[in-house]
Amino acid sequence: MNIKEELKEVKAYFTPKIITEVNDQYVKIAKIKGQDLPWHNHKNEDELFYILEGELLMEIENEANRTMKTGDMFVVPKGRNHRVSSLKECSIMLIETKSTQHTGEVESTITRSIQEQMY
Amino acid sequence: MNIKEELKEVKAYFTPKIITEVNDQYVKIAKIKGQDLPWHNHKNEDELFYILEGELLMEIENEANRTMKTGDMFVVPKGRNHRVSSLKECSIMLIETKSTQHTGEVESTITRSIQEQMY
Numbered sequence: 001m002n003i004k005e006e007l008k009e010v011k012a013y014f015t016p017k018i019i020t021e022v023n024d025q026y027v028k029i030a031k032i033k034g035q036d037l038p039w040h041n042h043k044n045e046d047e048l049f050y051i052l053e054g055e056l057l058m059e060i061e062n063e064a065n066r067t068m069k070t071g072d073m074f075v076v077p078k079g080r081n082h083r084v085s086s087l088k089e090c091s092i093m094l095i096e097t098k099s100t101q102h103t104g105e106v107e108s109t110i111t112r113s114i115q116e117q118m119y
Numbered sequence: 120m121n122i123k124e125e126l127k128e129v130k131a132y133f134t135p136k137i138i139t140e141v142n143d144q145y146v147k148i149a150k151i152k153g154q155d156l157p158w159h160n161h162k163n164e165d166e167l168f169y170i171l172e173g174e175l176l177m178e179i180e181n182e183a184n185r186t187m188k189t190g191d192m193f194v195v196p197k198g199r200n201h202r203v204s205s206l207k208e209c210s211i212m213l214i215e216t217k218s219t220q221h222t223g224e225v226e227s228t229i230t231r232s233i234q235e236q237m238y
Contacts, residue, residue: 001191002190002192003169003190004190019192020167021194022144022165022166022167022214023143023144023164023165024142024143025142025214027167027192027214046140046141047141048139069121071121071122071123072120072121073122073138073139073146074120075139075140075141095141095144095146097142
């Protein structure tokens with residue numbers, strides 16, 4: 001499976017696509033554009049962000065903002081309030097425990113079930 | 120942390136470098152050149168391979184060989200005998216459960232402890 005090919009299937013922003021699983025983790029890809037993702041946290045799960053292409057603004061509560069660029073990797077520790085956004089389209093890879101809800105316990109217009117992330 | 124910068128620290132082939140952890144998994148990078156890695160398996164752990172740059176020959180017992188290229192991702196399921204090699208230098212990302220021994224139960228000249236993978 002090739003990441004660039006998989007990215008072509010991702011049409012909607014903020015809608016992760018599960019591309020494979022390894023042990024108890026899902027590997028997902030997503031495209032980010034805009035500020036639709038609400039502040040949220042994952043109580044018990046770390047979340048890894050890896051920038052495939054573009055720039056991502058990573059905001060974490062009580063920390064300085066980070067501008068992530070292609071090839072950058074960052075892990076948001078469990079329980080930490082965070083939000084990501086991007087002015088232009090940004091493609092990312094995510095690693096999350098299978099139990100992780102991608103918008104935490106916050107229900108928003110972009111919230112998708114695990115089933116909806118398998119496309 | 121940037122993957123390209125981290126790769127500059129990796130000088131020896133077949134010597135994974137742990138770059139971060141997410142939940143119960145290590146994210147590692149490595150450079151592969153040659154055929155020094157023996158056939159091995161990880162009894163209880165899947166192992167994810169993602170090609171950052173170059174070509175990797177992925178051999179799995181009783182399966183057709185796979186030539187993996189930049190951007191390709193493949194998960195070797197737990198318990199499956201496998202071996203990777205490359206004629207030219209290939210840079211890869213790995214995701215492994217923290218308990219995974221990188222050459223399985225096979226001790227070889229390239230076997231490194233977890234401590235030795237933290238550089």
